[in-house]
Amino acid sequence: GGSIKHDISVPVSRMADFIAQASEAVTARLPGIRPVPFGHIGDGNIHFNLSQPVGMDKSEFLALWGEMNAIVHGIVRGMGGSISAEHGVGQLKRDEIAATKSPVEMAMMRALKQALDPKGILNPGKVV
Structure with missing residues (x-):
């Protein structure tokens, strides 16, 4: 299936808040989306990937790339983080x-x- 990937960082003290808020926000926009947060949690770097909902067309899902980025990046900026962590x-x-x-x-x-x-x-x- 399709995946929309994010390599973000937020202050370590905001990690749990970010994961909860971002997961809630993308799910509100697209029920069934599957957030997959993982990575270097100890240093504030999260790979916050979004997997397409089961049964959704891949191209239809990937067409939401810009909108999903805006949602996730808006939360990152609001928490004083960066939209680009380890990958430049x-x-x-x-x-x-x-x-x-x-x-x-x-x-x-x-x-x-x-x-x-x-x-x-x-x-x-x-x-x-």
Whole structure:
């Protein structure tokens, strides 16, 4: 079946709240959706994946990708977290990350990428 994946982080003290609120919010939008939170719970990093409801068409489910991201990422931002934890910022989150990070944080990410990859040959088009 289809899966909508999230690699997020929130303060460790908010982990249980995030899992409860995000699970409730996506289920309210799509009854039968199957949240699958797992990962590095001890450091605030959660892989909050969403599996399609049993019997739902995969393409119909995946068409909800943007809406599900908005729900999950909104909760993450409200808790002072990050929409990108251990896997960096690639093409899928490149535009959205600017709305969640300060100009200083964005400049730091660009500077780090430039320092490690001055010729732009490692993961071209990715932020970090």
